[in-house]
Amino acid sequence: MTTLGLICRFQPLHLIHARLLTAASQRAERLKVGIGSPARSDARNPFSLAERLQMLEEFCADLPSEAELIPVPDLGHGPRWAAQVERLFGPLDRFVSANGYVRRLLEPTYRLTHPLELIPPSERAPIGGAEVRYAMASGQDWAGLVPPRVAALLIHEGWIDRFLSEHGLAVLQDHAGAKGAHREESDHVRMG
DSSP: OOEEEEEEOOTTOOHHHHHHHHHHHHHOSEEEEEEEOTTOOBTTBOSOHHHHHHHHHHHHTTSSSEEEEEEEOOOSOHHHHHHHHHHHHOSOSEEEOOOHHHHHHHTTTSOEEOGGGTSOGGGOBOOOHHHHHHHHHHTSOOGGGSOHHHHHHHHHTTHHHHHHHHHHHHHHHHHHHHTSSOHHHHTTTOBO
């Protein structure tokens, strides 16, 4: 059985995440999907673990392969974090990551694949979580940046209203100060 692993924060689950998950599931019988920073709550991490699990369950229900969702706590120590990932994920045929630091940490344990190897050029787009959160906070068309079922879930559950009241202003200020996407997110799954 072919098993692929990956870790993203899914803040929120957007179209590039969706394309990566779809492409990975087409190449593996089983996916181990890590949810990074499960305990953080701030402008960069506005959606709770429970909310992200629900987004992923909604999206992954239609994937051709089985997806196991795994919260991956931050430890603030790279080698311990890598050991934790190995313990949580177990053996894998491949680990998918674009993050250079994560790749260096996991290279001794796993065969690595870059997301660009999975997502066809025609399906790549310069979308990252920072852009989606900024679109939400500024009243732009954020729904076109996430899968339709995830957009419906965000609206139906009232998570957009909560996001705006708790984090909207901070996201706008962060965006103005950063002048665009965060380098960290650009290194994860933003492609285009």
